[in-house]
Amino acid sequence: MKILFIVGPTASGKTELGIKICRRIKGEIISADSRQIYKYMDIGTAKPLNPEVPHYLIDIKDPKERYSAYEFYLDAKRCIEDILKRGKRPVVVGGTGLYIRALTEGLFPQPRISPEVKERLLEELKEKGIEALYHELEKVDPEAASKIHPRDRQRIVRALEVYRGTGIPISQFWKKKIDTGIEPVYIGIGWERKELYWRIEERVKRMVESGWVDEVRNLLSMGYSPSDPGFSSVGYREVVGFIEGRYSEEIMIKLIVKKTKEYARRQIMWFRKLPVHWLSPDTLGSLSGISD
Template sequence: MLGLKRRGQLLLDALLVILGPTGVGKTEVAIELAKRIRAEIISADSRQIYKEMDIGTAKPSSAVRQKVPHHLIDLVFPDEIFDVAGFKARAEAIIKELQKKDKLPILVGGSGLYIKAVMDGLFIGPGADWKLREKLKKKEKKEGRGTLHQELERVDPTTASRLHPHDQRRIIRALEVYHLSGKPISSYQTQFPSTLTNAVMIGLERERESLFRLINERVDRMVAGGLIEEVESLLSKGYSKDLPSLQGLGYQQIIGHLKGEYPEEEAIRLVKRDTRRFAKRQMSWFKRDKRILWIDTEEFSSFTEISDKIMDILMKKIPQI
């Protein structure tokens, strides 16, 4: 099993990032890699942090996690707050600890802001203005869902393009920064140079229709695996449907069905549609980062072959591995 090598007494600050749209196979490739080298996986998924939300977030099974250590999964309960600043602090601490142990940290996920926070730093911005936040919430409630996202599109189209129209918490934060500073939050988030000199960013992609087919199939597997029952269980435990954790893909649409708004078939259709739309936004976000080396997964017949390709890239980019 391969590991990191030392130059003198200093461990090189090597980091591998595997990113891409939902459903493309990031986790499977990372697991294949981690089995072959001294590596551990750090999840960069803003939904896998939640306990009791396993099926809808596509968490690796407990059996897989026993074989390959995973970090930053099951951190908080669905009604607890966890933000990107908390993720950044924990991820950086784990990265440093793994490097000290001669292990390669593999940061894996599709949450662009989480990955950017680790790679480029984090803009904290103006402090919270609770009166403004409440005013914005009331505006959304009065004028209809999507109103705040439309406002964000006018003042900060870059940020609006990567946020789901129903991601009220992040939309309000972006509008808050704009109203308090006069600048879009996206302008601040481009001011940090990379501090990780030995980081390799690998993006996995595939042709759109092929990706959409995989997404549809994955949603079907989630439903067959108990997604609806998982959502029922969360609601029965008293978790509010309005929690940020339950506003995510899969959960929001299933909740609508359970509340009697539409039949199960329509809920599944909405999950598939919204997941495909989310994948498109993910790719738009990632394609702006020129540091990413892209791999077309359709050119390979297995996750093992993709991991072989990544190993070739690593040996060239970080010869010390």
């Protein structure tokens, strides 16, 4: 089945475009944003507040909880089926490439592995370094090692975690991908890099003016820690640094802008691999050029 995906880097106007399109086609939005899944983290993740159309997979996790691409795949599929049953049109909106790939290309079913396996691997990472773990991966699963960058800590640890926990190379699980049954149609707003960076700078300033620092103070007072998964969202740990007095608000803003631009560059590189139809920024003012 064909499903519309509105993708692109942060601050490119995906949510605004998604709402406009959904109003026109009687659609409902499934968020593919790994930051907006967390409760109590609204300003810094640019959540759509009081959206004009229904949004799903927002505010579904506590900041202390992890959420995998496979879990997203399962949740998003349920949302799509429910929306279609009600005679509406699902539209996936977001910039988290792993989520989008999971939903369009499928992921292998996640094997159950004891948490102790990963804990031990992380200890070895500190003791021996990533090179030693990568060399181990080359021995136990050369196929996976050939497809994973030698410095990609997360994927190397995950591959070894699967092997040690199941005795089966992760490359064998890759071959058991699920057929999602989804035929994606990708669109996005094609900003020039300079314009996108300006939008990022302005948005970060607005977030701070809107109370981002107070939002983080509230999270800390609720018992959440900068080491929690939710705080991996761009900017939150930088705000903690300001709250702790490590630098000024001006420096905080510069750090967040820098991190956000780096994140946007990674997203741009990711979406270059997909057949995205990039629309003119003028599309945000109208829907000319977009057909049903």
